Amino acid sequence: MKTVLLIATFVVAGFANNLYAQSNSTNNLYLDVHHFGPGKVKFEDVEKAHAKDLAVESKYNVHFIKYWVDEADGNVYCLSSAPDSNAVRNTHAKAHGLLSEQIYLVNAGMESAETNGGNYFLDIHHLGAGKVTAKDVAAAHQKDLAVEKKYGVNFINYWVNEKDGVVVCFSQAPDSTAIVQTHKEAHGLVPDRIEKVKQGQ
Numbered sequence: 001m002k003t004v005l006l007i008a009t010f011v012v013a014g015f016a017n018n019l020y021a022q023s024n025s026t027n028n029l030y031l032d033v034h035h036f037g038p039g040k041v042k043f044e045d046v047e048k049a050h051a052k053d054l055a056v057e058s059k060y061n062v063h064f065i066k067y068w069v070d071e072a073d074g075n076v077y078c079l080s081s082a083p084d085s086n087a088v089r090n091t092h093a094k095a096h097g098l099l100s101e102q103i104y105l106v107n108a109g110m111e112s113a114e115t116n117g118g119n120y121f122l123d124i125h126h127l128g129a130g131k132v133t134a135k136d137v138a139a140a141h142q143k144d145l146a147v148e149k150k151y152g153v154n155f156i157n158y159w160v161n162e163k164d165g166v167v168v169c170f171s172q173a174p175d176s177t178a179i180v181q182t183h184k185e186a187h188g189l190v191p192d193r194i195e196k197v198k199q200g201q
Contacts, residue, residue: 026083027061027063027081027082027083028081028082028083028084028105029079029080029081029105029106029107029108029159030079030080030081030082030085030088030103030104030105030106031077031078031079031103031104031106031159031161031168032077032078032080032085032088032089032092032100032102032103032104033075033076033077033078033100033101033102033103033104034075034076034077034078034098034099034100034101035074035075035101036074036075036076037074038072038073038074039071039072039074040074041069041071041074041075041076042069042071043069043071043198043200046067046069046076046200047200049095049096049098050064050067050078050200052095052096053078053091053092053095053096055095056091056094056095057080057091057095059091059094060082060083060087060088060090060091060094061082061083061087062080062081062082062083062087062088062091063080063081063082064078064079064080064091065079065080065081065201066078066079066199066200066201067079067199067200067201068120068122068170068197068198068199068200069197069198069200070122070195070196070197071198072195072196073195075195077122077168077197078100079159085103085105088100088103089103104159104161104164104166105161105163106159106160106161106168107134107137107159107160107162108157108158108159109137109138109141109157109158109159110157111156111157112145112154112155112156112157113156114154114156114172115154115172117172118152118154118172118173118174119172119173119174119175119196120170120171120172120196120197120198120199121170121171121172121173121176121179121194121195121196121197122168122169122170122194122195122197123168123169123171123176123179123183123191123193123194123195124166124167124168124169124191124192124193124194124195125166125167125168125169125189125191125192126164126165126166126192127165127166127167127189128165129163129164129165130162130163130165131165132160132162132165132167133160133162134160134162137158137160137167140186140187140189141155141158141169143186143187144169144182144183144186144187146186147182147185147186148171148182148186150182150185151173151174151178151179151181151182152173152174152178153171153172153173153174153178153179153182154171154172154173155169155170155171155182156170156171156172157169157170158170169191176194176196179191179194180194
């Protein structure tokens with residue numbers, strides 16, 4: 001009898017684990033962007049809003065991973081996994097009502113370790129709808145990694161939205177000029193904008 005119960009327990013546990021894996025495997029990766037305007041957002045305020053997101057995210061099968069705040073220009077970037085963009089939007093709406101202007105479905109690179117010190121930056125490339133693939137960006141990223149140390153840059157990760165041709169790179173660097181120099185030497189693709197950010201998770 002004990003053997004039968006033990007087998008049944010393993011079967012039920014395995015079934016539950018499979019369901020959990022299937023539900024998470026349906027999730028995509030999203031980067032959503034909020035534009036509040038120069039000087040209109042503080043990191044501490046975003047930290048509080050993020051806590052509210054975390055409190056309700058499970059209701060929509062969303063998992064908020066990290067966020068970045070550009071206090072100077074008033075932009076906030078949130079990285080999450082979710083079944084669709086509506087789930088991300090609904091979580092923000094339920095949590096605090098602060099909706100994003102853009103929600104990008106993205107592919108991510110392989111994350112590198114952060115180093116001690118250095119400012120955090122997001123640099124954004126708008127390459128045009130349908131004009132870039134995840135494979136292209138992966139190749140360009142390898143070129144960045146090959147020369148980054150020359151300029152004191154540490155590229156941590158990147159995200160690419162193939163549909164709109166948007167690429168966002170996350171790095172540590174002494175300043176924005178170092179990032180431009182690295183991209184120029186590596187592959188010549190200079191970002192449209194570079195934002196100094198604070199990171200939260």
